[in-house]
Each structure stands twice: as structure tokens, then as C-alpha cells.
Amino acid sequence: MRAWRYADGTTAKTLAGKLLEDSIVLDTAAPAPDRQSLAKDQFLVQVISAALNPADYKLPESDWFGRMFGLGKDSQPGMDFSGRVVARHPSLSPSASPFEEGQLVFGSLAKASRYGALGEFVVASTAELAALPATGITLDQAAALGTSAGTAWTAVASLGAAAKPDTHVFVHGGSGGVGSYAVQFAKLLGAASVTASASTANTAAVRALGADHVVDYKTTPDVAGELALQKRTFDLAVDCAGAPADFYERSASLLRPDGTYVQVAAAPTAGGIGRVVANMVKAAIARRRFGFAADKGNAEVYARFAGWVAEGKLAPVIGHTVAFEDVPAAYKTLREGRARGKIVVRVSEPPAGRS
Structure with missing residues (x-):
């Protein structure tokens, strides 16, 4: 072959x-x-x-x-x-x-x-x-579907403050493989609002997926600072970009007291894993929820995703x-x-x- x-x-x-x-x-x-x-x-x-x-x-x-x-x-x-x-x-x-x-x-x-x-x-x-x-x-x-959709589902539906009708969700990197699903899953689960970050070229596409607000990180590199200026706070933040390296520190103040920060992107190196561990420690000290999302490889969940695509609910x-x-x-x-x-x-x- x-x-x-x-x-x-x-x-x-x-x-x-x-x-x-x-x-x-x-x-x-x-x-x-x-x-x-x-x-x-x-x-x-x-x-x-x-x-x-x-x-x-x-x-x-x-x-x-x-x-x-x-x-x-x-x-x-x-x-x-x-x-x-x-x-x-x-x-x-x-x-x-x-x-x-x-x-x-x-x-x-x-x-x-x-x-x-x-x-x-x-x-x-x-x-x-x-x-x-x-x-x-x-x-x-x-x-x-597979890995990206499965990871996004874990991040949005399974960890901490899962998206639901009264929650506000932020997806950092809303146009990528995982981020594009995370935006849609949050809307499918009925989140009150979904905010995402994306490049200039992809802001319109991310809005089309269902994001209510999009921050252009090309024109506004300090995404967390911009969201703070807009006085936005979130129940769930899903980091699909993994950059900048200090994004957790910059965005932690955007989470509500019982909010959850979910890390998706991380380099599988000593430095990359070290940053995730450091963020987990910082979250524990601050008594904040922190999770790391990965696909759990559940065929039953994959079948559900395919059904949603066939029904026009997921793209x-x-x-x-x-x-x-x-x-x-x-x-x-x-x-x-x-x-x-x-x-x-x-x-x-x-x-x-x-x-």
C-alpha cells in the first residue's frame, strides 16, 4: 500500500x-x-x-x-x-x-x-x-471531526463550568481546528454569549460560526487587555492558542470567581509542560479552576458529532x-x-x- x-x-x-x-x-x-x-x-x-x-x-x-x-x-x-x-x-x-x-x-x-x-x-x-x-x-x-472536535467537546462540555444557557464563554484562537469547534459547541449548549479571538482574515468566519464578539489579535495583540477594557468577564475560558506564554496570567482576571480556565494548546516539551504545571499551581493558589483538555476518543461521542453535522447543527x-x-x-x-x-x-x- x-x-x-x-x-x-x-x-x-x-x-x-x-x-x-x-x-x-x-x-x-x-x-x-x-x-x-x-x-x-x-x-x-x-x-x-x-x-x-x-x-x-x-x-x-x-x-x-x-x-x-x-x-x-x-x-x-x-x-x-x-x-x-x-x-x-x-x-x-x-x-x-x-x-x-x-x-x-x-x-x-x-x-x-x-x-x-x-x-x-x-x-x-x-x-x-x-x-x-x-x-x-x-x-x-x-x-x-475526531481529535479536534473531541478535544473541544472535553473543553467546553466536560471540564469545570461547562457552557450552558447562563454562561459566558471565551475561546482564545477561535478559527483553528479545536477553536472552531469550541465556538460552535458553546453555542450548541446554549451559552449566553461567546467571545473569541482570531486574526483579521478569520474574524468574519468566526462570527459565522456563532461567536457574538471577536477580538482581532492582529490589530489588538493584547487580547486580554482589550477584553478587560471592554469589561468582559467569563465563566469559561478555553485557550486554543497557547500564546503568548503568559496568557494565563494576563487573562486570569477575566474569569469570574467560580470560572474555569481550560488549556488546550501546549508544546510537549519540558518548557511547555512546565508552563502548564505552573499555571495549575497558580490556579490552585488563587483557588481557581484549571483544566487541560484532550480528546477522550469516544466513538459514541463521535457519532453524536456526525449526527449534528448531518442535521446542520455543526459545521x-x-x-x-x-x-x-x-x-x-x-x-x-x-x-x-x-x-x-x-x-x-x-x-x-x-x-x-x-x-
Whole structure:
């Protein structure tokens, strides 16, 4: 099969000090999984679309932190995907299987895999897969859910002062992969108001997602200071940008006494993790709520997201759709912060009648 793999002499364990996009090659004859390699709860899925995430490069580039998340020498990049079930475990009868061969599905790999989403086939468990609705959602949109939507849902719905009708929510970085979902989830949950930060080029798009107020951080770099001048306070602040490094200190005064600050973006380095820990300590001393959001990989929640997309209640933001051959350039775009929403990679052609 075709798959993006680490170049000879480079593995996920030895990538520290190198950039992912400079360390992967397109292997046109990569080993492919087959039915015999499946565990009883696993399925072989032909990947049609895959979506990129900052974690794809942050984890292997951090070396020690990546290994904590299961990255090994044979790991391949890519977590989020949509595709078609092509095989189940030989012992699993059709009547006992939650998915049929040929069925369209989507999901996210919960840990590093020898067969990452940037290959023509992945091996995924029932806990990592959800069925694609028959109408109302494309394969690209489904691939763009996964990690980013799951992380945003954790931040907005599960930690501390979850968004609800009487809450005021702030999303720092409202146009990115996680931020664009966080804005929408806050509105879906009925938040009284949603304020977000975005660049000049993306302010209109973030308003279209449902943000009531948008601060342009290009023209107003001191976002926290501007919000203070506007006398805005929040029950929930979700930091999807992770910058500037002292943003928590600058914005803590914007939180109401029982408010919650949720950190999403952080570099998986000693310095990055150190800042998160320092913020947690500062929050504890000040008796404020602080949480760190990550996707919990719940297939039931993914299915709910897809249903909302099909019903027109949720809109995955896809800023770029790229060819399979252009993955390194796409990672560079993602790293440089030039992507609005998600970057989706077309791995193979969708079946007739589906896009």
C-alpha cells in the first residue's frame, strides 16, 4: 500500500531535533495489514480521507513525551480518518459485527499505530469507529471531526463550568481546528454569549460560526487587555492558542470567581509542560479552576458529532484539502499557523455517489 513513513534511519523514537515534514517519505510499497492481523474487536478500514493534527508532529518531535503516548520505532503518522470497512476478524460473524464490510465509517486512532491514518489502510477497534450517516455529511467532514472536535467537546462540555444557557464563554484562537469547534459547541449548549479571538482574515468566519464578539489579535495583540477594557468577564475560558506564554496570567482576571480556565494548546516539551504545571499551581493558589483538555476518543461521542453535522447543527471547518502526495507541505502549513480549521488529506477516491 501507499503510506507516509519515517525515512530510513529515522523513527518516531529518534525524531527529536528534526521536523516531521522533513523526516517522512511516501512509500509506495509499504506493508499493509490484513484480516489475519486483526484482533477480535478490530476492523480493517480503507482510508479515504485523513485529517492532520498538531499532535502528529508535536509528539514524535518531543521524543520522550511521544514515547509516553506509545510512539515506537514502527509507528506511522496520522490519527483521524474516514473510510470503508474492508474486513473484520475471521471469528466475527456478520450478525455479531457492529460494522458491515463495505460500510462507511470514521474515527480516530487512540494511540500510536504501525498503520497510521496517512496510509491507505488502518486497523481500528470498535471503540475508535463510528458509522457515517447516510446523508448530510461528507467523508472529508467526517475525517475532520475526531481529535479536534473531541478535544473541544472535553473543553467546553466536560471540564469545570461547562457552557450552558447562563454562561459566558471565551475561546482564545477561535478559527483553528479545536477553536472552531469550541465556538460552535458553546453555542450548541446554549451559552449566553461567546467571545473569541482570531486574526483579521478569520474574524468574519468566526462570527459565522456563532461567536457574538471577536477580538482581532492582529490589530489588538493584547487580547486580554482589550477584553478587560471592554469589561468582559467569563465563566469559561478555553485557550486554543497557547500564546503568548503568559496568557494565563494576563487573562486570569477575566474569569469570574467560580470560572474555569481550560488549556488546550501546549508544546510537549519540558518548557511547555512546565508552563502548564505552573499555571495549575497558580490556579490552585488563587483557588481557581484549571483544566487541560484532550480528546477522550469516544466513538459514541463521535457519532453524536456526525449526527449534528448531518442535521446542520455543526459545521466542520476545512481550510485546505490536499492531495496525498502533498502531506509534508500540509504539515508545514499547519505548523506555521496558516490553516483555518482543519487540513484534510484525500488518501483515496470515495465510492460513487459519496463525496
